[in-house]
Amino acid sequence: MTEAPALHRGARSRDAILDTAGELMSLHGYAATSISMISTACGLPVSSIYWHFGSKDGIYVAVLERARTALLAALPPAEVPGADVRQRLDTFLGDLAGALRHHPRGVKLLLGLGTVQKDASAAALTEVRRYRDALVAWARDSVSSVFALHDRPEVADELARFTLRMTTGTAVARWFEPDAVLETEPLRVALLALAAHHGVGVRVSGGRGAES
Amino acid sequence: MTEAPALHRGARSRDAILDTAGELMSLHGYAATSISMISTACGLPVSSIYWHFGSKDGIYVAVLERARTALLAALPPAEVPGADVRQRLDTFLGDLAGALRHHPRGVKLLLGLGTVQKDASAAALTEVRRYRDALVAWARDSVSSVFALHDRPEVADELARFTLRMTTGTAVARWFEPDAVLETEPLRVALLALAAHHGVGVRVSGGRGAES
DNA sequence: GTCTATATGATGATAGAC
DNA sequence: GTCTATCATCATATAGAC
Known part of the structure; x- marks a missing residue:
């Protein structure tokens, strides 16, 4: 289960981040949604989020x-x-x-x-x-x-x-x-x-x- | 000019703070509007704002x-x-x-x-x-x-x-x-x-x- | 009522081991 | 790709002189 191919892991993580980011941002708005909120909500560490999207702005664009x-x-x-x-x-x-x-x-x-x-x-x-x-x-x-x-x-x-x-x-x-x-x-x-x-x-x- | 009665000064300051806070908040939203933004925009120091409204939430309520x-x-x-x-x-x-x-x-x-x-x-x-x-x-x-x-x-x-x-x-x-x-x-x-x-x-x- | 100065924490973002 | 640890910055909020 935890041994899924790395390629799939990455894509799934990306999706998970986008899911929770979209939910939180639609609920609280962009400014009020912090990276750490997203991190704790989706379980992945902050740096993974940055690895995938580069910046908070990048998350926002991807969510939109x-x-x-x-x-x-x-x-x-x-x-x-x-x-x-x-x-x-x-x-x-x-x-x-x-x-x-x-x-x-x-x-x-x-x-x-x-x-x-x-x-x-x-x-x-x-x-x-x-x-x-x-x-x-x-x-x-x-x-x-x-x-x-x-x-x-x-x-x-x-x-x-x-x-x-x-x-x-x-x-x-x-x-x-x-x-x-x-x-x-x-x-x-x-x-x-x-x-x-x-x-x-x-x-x-x-x-x-x-x-x- | 600068010698206006203190009572009036206070009321005018309150109004000025509310003016700029309302403008900034309607522009950027509540979360994205910081106290220091309001402070620099209306010229009054941060502590004056807190003296008048107590908290950011207080400003928000007054603006609304x-x-x-x-x-x-x-x-x-x-x-x-x-x-x-x-x-x-x-x-x-x-x-x-x-x-x-x-x-x-x-x-x-x-x-x-x-x-x-x-x-x-x-x-x-x-x-x-x-x-x-x-x-x-x-x-x-x-x-x-x-x-x-x-x-x-x-x-x-x-x-x-x-x-x-x-x-x-x-x-x-x-x-x-x-x-x-x-x-x-x-x-x-x-x-x-x-x-x-x-x-x-x-x-x-x-x-x-x-x-x- | 207004100012300077500051405490305390959270935020966006990065470094580097694995 | 994912983790721990960390930095610099900015946030809210307060203390105390005037």
Whole structure:
């Protein structure tokens, strides 16, 4: 058991460090998470952590990168399946709520670490932004697919921003009331109304037209 | 000039410390803001800071308390004036956007410090929660006034949650894109649609009925 | 109330044996 | 790759003159 090949030992240790570092940092924030906290929490000595990541900043970047790839892998494809708008919208919102529910750390990492402007360096800021941009792009593509907005990019942008901000707000609400969830029902109503407001037809059964 | 009465000197120093502490903490977060940073930024020695607030936690609580009262004073009264729903809604959203625009620190303090679960102690957590509760109550009362929902508290709660989460999401978006604003237009459309969805009539001119 | 000076501990980071 | 031992620095917090 303890005689596992060294190569595997290294990879497993790296993963263990990232696991506990991600958990602690998403809980306490970057600055409040010390290397020794990570060390005692994951059992590996401080110097091993430094051997793997070089610096605290390096841990942070690695944690973010991993959270990003994990969340993006968990998100449903941007090409939302479904016959009509309402069907696709339900699928999209359900998947979004599910991702938020099952990956609370991912979002909280972005949020709790968004305050990192002093400690973290260029590489970390780049990684934070990359994470954020990936989410924005995914939301835009998904919304565009749901409402068939390929020829109305500005409408897709607005709906995506709207959705993403509501999701972010919910993630924040969650650290005050841990059982808060993304309320898909109001969001569904709102998005349909917004689409209609921009003249994007929905009319599947007794649908009402646009406003202006 | 330097001979101002000692009593005034003390109060002014207290304010100066709170000013810079609030700014630094909203920028870097609680943990990343050190006493010496505050000291050099506001010119007063470390021991003066301790004389006024006793501990770092004490500074934090005072900063939060001050941000709360400042924000609540800046928020418009919960009894929104206006003849009809649309008029009141416009007033409400305009005021909300204005408060968010002019008091970015207030919200960011709540957010950037929401990660404070390890360092800050009971008093600080209480103050954070008090801050948050005040915002929630204000939003609920305002929305209730706008849509005349005094007999539909659960609808008022939902609309208030919706509004507040969108506002929070926007505040977060702001530390990625500093020029992000609360988009009142989509929010207006969404809230009207949500109200209608719950059977709350708006119909002022060509209004459409509820969905179900 | 404000200052200088300082105690005590924790932090990020490294050296070097194995 | 992992360990023990250690350094220099910075943190919070205090003492005591003025």
